Amino acid sequence: MSEKILLAHGSGSKLSHDLVEKILVPSLTNPILAQLDDAAVFPLSGRLAFTTDSYVVNPIFFPGGDIGRLAVCGTVNDLSTSGARPLYLSLALIIEEGLELDDLRRVIESVRNTAAEAGVQIVTGDTKVVNRGKADRLFINTAGIGLIQEGVDISGSHVRPGDKIILSGGIGEHGIAVMSRREGLEFKVPVVSDCAPLNRMVAGMLKASNNIHSLRDPTRGGLASTLSEFALQSGVGIIIEEGKIPVHDGVRGACELLGLDPLYIANEGKMVAAVAPEDAVAVLASMQGNRYGTQAALIGEVTAEHKGRVIMKTRIGASRIVDLPAGEILPRIC
């Protein structure tokens, strides 16, 4: 087999069959995928969650992860935000002609390892190849299906006055890690992406409480966007305390240097929860017991005032409005 991806790898030809049968299927194999029909078939019953995301991160390998790990985590985490247990993922590749086959192998290996960690199966897929210069090495789309347990009803529109806002750990690590690799920047304290599958942490939270109202992973637009969306979708006000938001020293340093606000920087392994006050301590403890939630913190609460707004009490005691970002901050972070 050629050592670089050719247009013919995406054409339905012998080469594309080889690519699927020698690289993709053996690495990702499971009985549903192995059927190799145009659609995967499996039995499933209940309330389902269904989501999709494309990943165009540049570069495709970065400190703490790569586009393959990102593509699995992103969709696993989006399913988790509905309280679903993620089960089945699709994997669709858009490859630029000329990509090194070894790079593709590395990414697929990472997809496999991350899927195994999360306990999900890749059951269907697609590969397209476009001419050199018409994409940027590799784009990945994953869609996913999960199953929501009876009694769980979680939505960005269910945040209620009195709820506590809990954040699972330090913010901005993914965005700063990708940008530092892309721009060739080196910071005193190196920053590694937080890219991680959070479904097991969320499963623990759901065991700890029946009163989790809302969950969201603060990716593009960062914590600021996620909280703004909660406030707008639920028609509530959210008050957070700057001093309680965990920020890794490396992220803080990089943001100061570059004039960025960590509130707006993307995360790929963090979860924000709005929880009824009586259960906040139990949920927080459950998160802290998971490897991806050791730094979890209670960062604020929900109010009936300031509807649709997020307000931050700063370290020096002032208050400022946290708005949706106005424009692009760091393109192609995910």
Place this chain on the structure above:
Amino acid sequence: MSEKILLAHGSGSKLSHDLVEKILVPSLTNPILAQLDDAAVFPLSGRLAFTTDSYVVNPIFFPGGDIGRLAVCGTVNDLSTSGARPLYLSLALIIEEGLELDDLRRVIESVRNTAAEAGVQIVTGDTKVVNRGKADRLFINTAGIGLIQEGVDISGSHVRPGDKIILSGGIGEHGIAVMSRREGLEFKVPVVSDCAPLNRMVAGMLKASNNIHSLRDPTRGGLASTLSEFALQSGVGIIIEEGKIPVHDGVRGACELLGLDPLYIANEGKMVAAVAPEDAVAVLASMQGNRYGTQAALIGEVTAEHKGRVIMKTRIGASRIVDLPAGEILPRIC
């Protein structure tokens, strides 16, 4: 709103919220999508089909369709090949910075109309924007979920000796239509893409017979690839008759002119079925009664000999092996 897509349209910023809330959601709206959480939630029970495809067709508008219609039809048809009734689709856009907003609106309009024709709902989505020169105007990924009726068990591995091979109409129209637009070619007899959702035709076929063993839509690699896949997956031989395969005059002329074989040219609105001989006439009649199957024809049969091979009896009485295509024929047709 700006008249061209900016990087900020994909950033989780106000502009990206505007794009979603002013262009995407109003056009595609339904109660599940309108929830606007990271995952769509709906009840569903039974044997499910799940599939994904990315679309990178160039140009994005072509005679008989566009990338939006293609993205809905392709996934609807892939679900139909498992005998599933397509229900829910995801829609993920990768947009090159600078795309005209009006072109995006036209594509979304087309997604909406095609989804309405097929009776499916777009329930979740994603939008990414990449810098100018890092994609080619617009790539779309759709994933889809369908429900398989009890008793239906269709797979490319279920073709049996004695089965009749039925094709729903003329081959090669999509590939030739896209190529003619892309290369600025004009043929005596104009060719229009066959791009169409075939789920209603397949529903009729399943009503007409409980003995449909295999279904596949001959897209990339054309009829030759689909039949080769059937032969390989099921370990059977397939014998087809050249004279019985419908080919539109325009496709025949274009292929003669360009030295192409219509057997290898992509279709986007055709279905190939392997059916038990006793039900072949009923299935054929049911296809011919559908608007997308009026030219349906019985083109061959399955044998226990020539395992893994497709053999074509030519018009002049010779036999030749129809193999998988060796390399790329027409890139970026879908």
